[in-house]
Amino acid sequence: MTDAPAASQWDIGDDDHPHEECGVVGVWGSPDAAALTALGLHALQHRGQEAAGIVSLAPQGQFHAHKGRGLVGDNFSNAAVIAGLPGHAALGHNRYATTGETALRNVQPLYADFEFGGFAVAHNGNLTNAHVLKRALVRRGCLFQSTTDSEVFIHLIAISLYSTVMDRLIDALKQVQGAYSLVALHNGALIGARDPLGVRPLVLGKLAAGGFVLSSETCGLDIVGADFVRDVEPGEIVLIDDAGVRSIRPFARPASPRFCIFEYIYFARPDSIVEGTPVYDTRKRIGAELARESGVAADVIVPVPDSGVPAAMGYAAEAGIPFELGIIRNHYVGRTFIEPTDQIRNLGVKLKHSANRSMIEGKRVVLVDDSIVRGTTSRKIVEMVRQAGATEVHMRISSPPTTHSCFYGIDTPERSKLLAAKHDVAEMARIIGADSLGFISLDGLYRALGRPGRDAAAPAYCDACFTGDYAIPLLDQQDNSERPLPLLQVANR
Ligand code: SF4
Numbered sequence: 001m002t003d004a005p006a007a008s009q010w011d012i013g014d015d016d017h018p019h020e021e022c023g024v025v026g027v028w029g030s031p032d033a034a035a036l037t038a039l040g041l042h043a044l045q046h047r048g049q050e051a052a053g054i055v056s057l058a059p060q061g062q063f064h065a066h067k068g069r070g071l072v073g074d075n076f077s078n079a080a081v082i083a084g085l086p087g088h089a090a091l092g093h094n095r096y097a098t099t100g101e102t103a104l105r106n107v108q109p110l111y112a113d114f115e116f117g118g119f120a121v122a123h124n125g126n127l128t129n130a131h132v133l134k135r136a137l138v139r140r141g142c143l144f145q146s147t148t149d150s151e152v153f154i155h156l157i158a159i160s161l162y163s164t165v166m167d168r169l170i171d172a173l174k175q176v177q178g179a180y181s182l183v184a185l186h187n188g189a190l191i192g193a194r195d196p197l198g199v200r201p202l203v204l205g206k207l208a209a210g211g212f213v214l215s216s217e218t219c220g221l222d223i224v225g226a227d228f229v230r231d232v233e234p235g236e237i238v239l240i241d242d243a244g245v246r247s248i249r250p251f252a253r254p255a256s257p258r259f260c261i262f263e264y265i266y267f268a269r270p271d272s273i274v275e276g277t278p279v280y281d282t283r284k285r286i287g288a289e290l291a292r293e294s295g296v297a298a299d300v301i302v303p304v305p306d307s308g309v310p311a312a313m314g315y316a317a318e319a320g321i322p323f324e325l326g327i328i329r330n331h332y333v334g335r336t337f338i339e340p341t342d343q344i345r346n347l348g349v350k351l352k353h354s355a356n357r358s359m360i361e362g363k364r365v366v367l368v369d370d371s372i373v374r375g376t377t378s379r380k381i382v383e384m385v386r387q388a389g390a391t392e393v394h395m396r397i398s399s400p401p402t403t404h405s406c407f408y409g410i411d412t413p414e415r416s417k418l419l420a421a422k423h424d425v426a427e428m429a430r431i432i433g434a435d436s437l438g439f440i441s442l443d444g445l446y447r448a449l450g451r452p453g454r455d456a457a458a459p460a461y462c463d464a465c466f467t468g469d470y471a472i473p474l475l476d477q478q479d480n481s482e483r484p485l486p487l488l489q490v491a492n493r
Pocket of ligand 1: 199260261262263405406407408409410462463464465466
């Protein structure tokens with residue numbers, strides 16, 4: 001049996017959650033397309049903080065691009081930058097890089113000149129056959145410019161023998177496996193596409209002044225005043241031009257779509273409506289279900305901020321126990337560097353979270369968090385709450401145990417580093433130092449989403465990180481031939 005990593009391994013910048021997986025925005029039919037795209041990216045900042053980029057399409061057909069490392073505000077708050085992105089159409093991308101450098105060449109949208117003109121694409125998700133495809137493409141002479149799996153789309157479109165842009169894109173989509181929500185732009189149209197199982201989100205909105213918006217989440221529509229029209233459906237391509245919106249369905253409708261259930265638990269912004277379901281309400285229902293399943297005598301319910309807040313509210317309401325902000329999060333820490341000394345590393349969690357002693361001292365505390373990945377932060381927080389005077393500390397988690405890695409666009413550690421992959425709940429409680437530990441059950445999670453429970457024959461969601469039930473084949477994982485090729489990392493979103 002191994003314990004959680006020692007304190008000296010803790011990373012100040014690591015909040016020990018699964019990390020987001022990029023956000024995409026596209027605008028068609030507005031003279032302020034680039035500015036609206038920047039605003040949409042700003043609303044989607046939670047989906048990626050490493051880099052941001054926008055490509056715009058000017059009336060004369062030229063494409064303009066601006067990309068940079070850092071936050072949207074770091075790159076697009078200057079009016080001159082927006083003025084340098086003219087046109088009635090634009091698309092943008094927030095990047096979360098999981099491994100390797102955040103080199104500028106990896107920052108999306110990606111752009112290429114084809115015989116039919118310019119083409120830009122931004123991708124949220126992760127392809128599961130990118131290694132296999134890249135090897136074949138390199139052998140055909142394709143020269144990759146980045147280390148992103150998304151560049152595979154560009155080369156597949158380039159070599160396609162079809163004549164129209166749409167047919168080439170469909171040709172490319174039929175060769176890739178994995179999770180993708182795409183926005184793409186060429187001279188004639190803005191395009192949105194979701195993978196056949198609809199793992200990652202993408203919504204369509206309409207601007208009051210005319211024009212359309214594609215966004216990873218509805219919060220990207222709200223910020224620009226666009227009305228929600230509908231979700232882009234699994235396996236659907238929407239083509240948006242001056243004639244309006246057309247739907248193309250190159251794939252059969254899936255019998256059982258597999259939208260990422262973790263979007264409801266943690267990833268999506270709480271004010272977003274995802275697949276017709278408000279995220280905030282859902283998190284409260286998950287918390288209530290968690291209280292029914294694993295209630296414990298306590299004096300106060302305390303969320304681990306920020307993502308644990310709605311679930312803790314639902315838990316407290318169901319349990320009839322006061323809800324208090326017993327932990328305060330410093331929102332200005334950001335992703336910080338890793339100091340070289342153990343002493344500084346040990347400050348880790350305290351840089352982000354502080355115990356609110358007056359709400360904790362002398363009380364039996366239930367901490368509510370959304371997930372445990374390695375357990376490092378949970379252990380620190382439990383210890384911090386005890387040091388603030390809690391008489392008991394019980395941890396409740398609004399997701400089932402994370403036992404498997406995600407290969408569909410969420411940054412999770414390899415399986416051997418997942419605490420729940422190696423330990424049962426009692427062992428995990430001991431490792432994080434809690435008096436008790438409880439996770440919502442898989443059926444309970446599905447009930448909170450309005451289902452009778454998980455139908456093993458046809459689960460309504462992707463839940464592979466809790467079950468190992470990977471609905472999309474992990475072809476790169478099974479590929480034993482000569483890999484990796486230079487530069488390829490299937491880590492880009
Ligand atoms: S494996 Fe987990 S995080 Fe990844 S898409 Fe599926 S539910 Fe979401």
